[in-house]
Amino acid sequence: MSTSKYAVVDLETTGHSPSNGDRIIQIAIVFIENHKIIDTYMRYVHPQRPIPPFIHQLTSIGDEDVKDAAPFEKIAEEVADLLAGCIFVAHNTDFDVSFLQKELVRCGVSKWHGKTIDTVELAKIMYPTLPGYRLQDIAESLNISLKQAHRADDDAEATALFLLQAIEKIKTLPKETLNRMHERSFAMKSDVSTLFYEALKHVRGKETSSDYALFRGIPYLKSKPTTTSWPKPIEFPADDLAKDQVMQKIHPSYHVREGQAQLMDLTWQAFVEKKQIAVEIPTGAGKTIGYLVPALIRAYETKQPVVISTYTNHLVDTLAEEVQKLEKALQMTIPTTVVKGMANYISFGKFEELLHFNDEVYDDSITIMQLLVWLTETTTGDLDEVNVSGGGQLFIDRIRKRSMRVKKDERVADFYTHTLNNCQQSMVLLTNHSMLVNDQQRYDPLFHSISGLVIDEAHQMNQAAIRTHQQVFSYTKWKYVMSQLNGLSSCQLLFDIQDILKRFRFNHELSTERLQHSFNEFMLAFDESMLVLMNSNSNYDNKQSTRTVKPLSKRLRSNEIFDKVLRKMNEYIGVTENYAMPIQNLPNELTLHEQAALNEWLYWVNEMKIKAGEWIELFLEQPKSSTTIWMEKDSRSLPGSLQIKKSPINGSEVIRDFMDTFVGEAGVVWTSGTLTAGQQDRFVLDQAGLPSSVPLYTFDAPANFYEGAHTMIVEDMPDIQQVSNEEYIEAVADALIQTAVAIEGRVFALFLSHDMLKKTHQAVIDSESLQEDYMLIAQGVSSGSRHKLLKTFKQQKKAVLFGTTSFWEGVDxxxxxxxxxxxxxxxxxxxxxxxxxARSEALVAERKNAFIDLALPEAILRFRQGFGRLIRSSDEQGFFIILDRRIDTKSYGTSFLQALPKSSVKKVSLEGLVKEIENCYNDGCTNRKQVRK
Structure with missing residues (x-):
């Protein structure tokens, strides 16, 4: 049993910097010994200065709470004595230890000395799939009591409970996993190694659980055998009463809605008759259940799977959760497989090879520890499950599965192979649009002999088809690949290969010199080509923005420097292949580390060959008339921001190719909340290349569904076409501030330009009007993915989120x-x-109007999606505020408004908008749920 005593500490302070006068206002310590909480300590502390309003709001600790408390000088020695001899535990020890040490010194007390355990680091290691590592995120995910976040006593108690839970989990890990983790734990920032050492003593002599299998000594969770028996078929609920009975199994209060009932019938009919249809069904009508129920019944009936495709992997995972809920509600087994692209899955062989390298940085080491734990838990091998740092993502990219070829011992452990095998036994196959459109390029297509196909978020299929066939040159990614073999004075991989050559007494000096010479020539040509690209077409440079997007002209691509780069690249690839040739025939004589180094070298040589092929396609091949090629750069970060992109102009040809497989063989349902764009009711279907014979069905939202939506046109905004960008941004910032103050937060501000977003965000900050009480979250400014930014927004009482294109849709x-x-x-x-x-020019060549046939319907679709962010159920309400006066002053403005569901529309001044919001809150807009304050 452990003899260690842990002191779990949490501080609440007036700020982050003791040297600038910030002070502790509350300290709490929870003591743990012999795996039990044995004592607690909590004191309010007088900071001898007013507590800032933001801290008061965050912690609920105000001047009144500390008015009778002693300053830290009075308790500093007591705190130091309590911590003596303990392991210091905190959720972010960098802050708590540092702040406390400075305060102890300020008070004339000796610094604390001892080991630390950072529970943020520990949580990342032991719970690698958590969506976030803030204490409240951990508490929510692991069902740990946290009465009030940002109170030292509650935070310390929750941290202590988490520590105990993590220690217990460590003990359950296989000893082979523990050994590998203990080796790497010494590279961690805190002393988590003590926990793994204690656990190793606990499992010594015990057999590894039969739940795990071993791949080259690495434990992973055994896959459970899939069943081939399907449950007894059930009948399709043909009438509303039968549909109601199904819905009430899902939830007692559910009743089938009109549009939902019709979607069920249409989906069933399409699958039975093997026809293709399109259905627009609005938010709130129960779209997912509407197609899932008939799809499942048809799959049972035919003993053939149904395929459901949606736009992103995140939405695929959400669909999987919906199937699980349906499975539970209907009390039936629904064999389901989520299928993503090969690169989403771990290459077990590559991962094992990289464990033999000795040049790991911190991000590599913690990511490896996360993966070792994850492998004992995952049933899919889907790397999207693991929450890693930005640096860790570089390691993840190195272990992605790239090829179906695996060694014999890896075949049984390969997660992607298991996924493909599971498809043969599944009723439901969930995938993304990109995987779907690429399926026909596989040697053995997955999505054949199916009972039906549902394409959800169908308005995104054309974009997905384009992106799937888009090629991208990224300067930073190319530089990263090139640096792996040579070019850095401390290139460890090159040194490893040199050491092997030396050990076997191969004369490598001359070949090393040749390698360096070839690399230098290649780099000189490459750098020259980058200068040509960066200095080209300066007349396209945007005077109002640092970002430039411009076509890559035929004249530019004819520059002989691009041929020279390819020539020098191929010479260099030949030299790198020859460099390691002498040791490729010695596999049985190499150590594990040497074999791993050789495999890594050959991997990067192959990556260079792939890059050579990309270079030909991007810079040397004549692009087809159906493709376009362009350059993107940001003058603030050249050459790092430089990208070249080559793309099909539209995805209809790609879509037609894969759809030919299904037409007449299986029913296909295209569905979305936004398929129509005003008077262009078949815009999305035409973009996807669907024939006019495919019927389109549209349904309105349930009655009064949008009663709580209030569309406001702010008519005293400056005309965006008549004023400078700076003047318009200033007006937008003022409107956002007044809206946020009136409604007390929870505002989405939707932009089209990152540049305008950043400048507006800065203008709001500079005004200091929202500084104290509001969290300002800006895409491309605040750190984190879209998912992380959205989660932060949801967790704040008062927040404004500045978002661009990706926030216009797909956000609930x-x-x-x-x-x-x-x-x-x-x-x-x-x-x-x-x-x-390029698409506009193609339309003009066909004597069509690019504005009416492309620009306007695209904008209307996006506008409808933006409106859809606001109202997601019938008891919700809120304000849809339009700052662009063109909706009122241009003839096309009515097309936008007519495309929205029926709801109130008012023209107001900014002052009038504020009054409308205040009146709505004070008087209640309707008898429904009020706008949140």
Whole structure:
């Protein structure tokens, strides 16, 4: 049993810097010994200065709470004595230890000395799939009591409970996993090694659980055998009463809705008759259940799987959760497989090879520890499950599965192979649009002999098909690949290969010199080509923005420097292949580390060959008339920001190719909340290349569904076409501030331009009007993915989220977390955007109107999606605020408004908008749930 005593500490302070006068206002310590909480200590502390309003709001600790408390000088020695001899535990020890040490020194007390355990680091290691590592995120995910976050006593108690839970989990790990983790734990920032050492003593002599298998000594969770027996078929609920009975099994209060009932019938009919249909069904009509129920019944009936595709992997995972809920509600087994692209899965062999390298940095080591734990838990091998740092993502990218070829011992452990095998036994196959459109390129297509196909988020299929066939040159990624073999004075991989050559007494000096010479020539040509690209077409440079997007002209691509780069690249690839040739025939004589180094060298040589092929396609091949090629750069970060992109102009040809497989063989349902764009009711279907014979069904939202939506046109905003960018940004910032103050937070501000977003965000900050009480979250400014930014927004009582294109759609936020959506500009695509420009020119060549046939319907679709962020259920309400006066002053403005569901529309001044919001809150807009304050 452990003899260690842990002191779990949490501090609440007036700020982050003791040297600037910040002080402790509350300290709590929870003591743990022999795996039990044995004592607690809590004191309020007088900071001898007013507590800032933001800290008061965050912690609920105010001046009144500390008025009778002693200053830290009075308790510093007592705290130091309590911590003596203990392991210091905190959720982010960098802050708590550092702040406390400075305060002890300030008070004339000796610094604390001892070991530390950071529970943020520990949580990342032991719970690698958690969505976030803030204490409240951990407490929520692991069902740990946390009465009030940002109170030292509650935080310390929750941290202590987490520590105990993590220690117990460590003890359950296989000893082979523990050994590997203990080896790497010494590279961690805190002393978590003590926990793994104690656990190793606990499991010494015990057999590894039969739940795990071993791949080259690495434990992983055994896959459970899949069943081939399907449950007894059930009948399709043909009438409303039968549908109601099904719905009430899902939830007692559910009743089938009109649009949902019709979607069920249409989906069933399409699958039975093997026809293709399109259905637009609005938010709130129960779309997912509407197609899932008939799809499942048809799969049972035919003993053939149904395929359901959606836009992103995140949405695929959400669909999987919906199937699980349905499975539970209907009390039936629904064999389901989620299928993503090969690169989403771990290459077990590559991972094992990299464990033999000795040049890991911190991000590598902690990511490896996360993966070792994850492998004992995952049933899919899907790397999306693991929450790693930005640096850890580089390691993840190195272990992605790239090829179906695996060694014999890896075949049984290969997660992707298991996934493909599971498809043969499944009723439901869930995938993304990119995987779907690429399926026909596989040697053995997955999605054949199916009972039906549902394409959800169908309005995104054309974009997915384009992106799937888009090629991208990224300067930073190319430099990363090139640096792996040579070019760095401390290139460890090159040194490893040299050491092997030396051990076997191969004469490598001359070949090393040749390697370096070839690399230098290649780099000189490559760098020269980058200068040519960066200095080209300066007339396209945007004077109002540092970002430039411009076509890559035929004249530019004919520059002989691009041929020279390919020639020097191929010479270099030949030299790198020859360099390791002498040791490739010695596999049985190499150590594990040497074999791993050789495999790594050959891997990067192959990556260079792939890059050579990409270079030919991007710079040397004549592009087809159906493709376009362009350059993107940001003058603030050249050459790092330089990208070249080559893309099909539209995805209809790609879509037709894969759809030919299903037409007449299986029913296909295209569905979305936004398939129509005003008077262009078949816009999305035409973009996807669907024939006019495919019927389109549209359904309205349930009656009164949008009664709580209030569309406001702010008519005293400056005309965006008549004023400078700076003047418009200033007006937008003022409107956002007044809206946020009136509604007390929970505002989405939707932009089209990152540049305008950043400048507006800065203008709001500079005004200091929202500084004390509001969290300002800006895409591309605040750190984190879209998912992380959205989660942060949901967790704040008062917040404004500044978002661009990806926030216009696919974001679900309940009404209590979102009160207003502000449209800064009507969402027209920039006419200089390369893909849009190429498509426009193609339409003009066909004597069509690019504005009416492309620009306007695209903008209306995006506008409808933005409106859809606001109201997600019938009891929600909020404000849809339009700042762009063109909706009122231009003839096309009515097309936007007519495309929205029926709801109130008012023209107001900014002052009038504020009054409308205040009146709505004070008097109640309707008898429904009020706008959140």
């Amino acid at each position: 936020v309940p009404s209590e977390q979102l009160s207003a959506v502000v449209v800064v500009r009507l969402p027209f695509t920039s006419p200089e955007e390369p893909l849009f420009k």
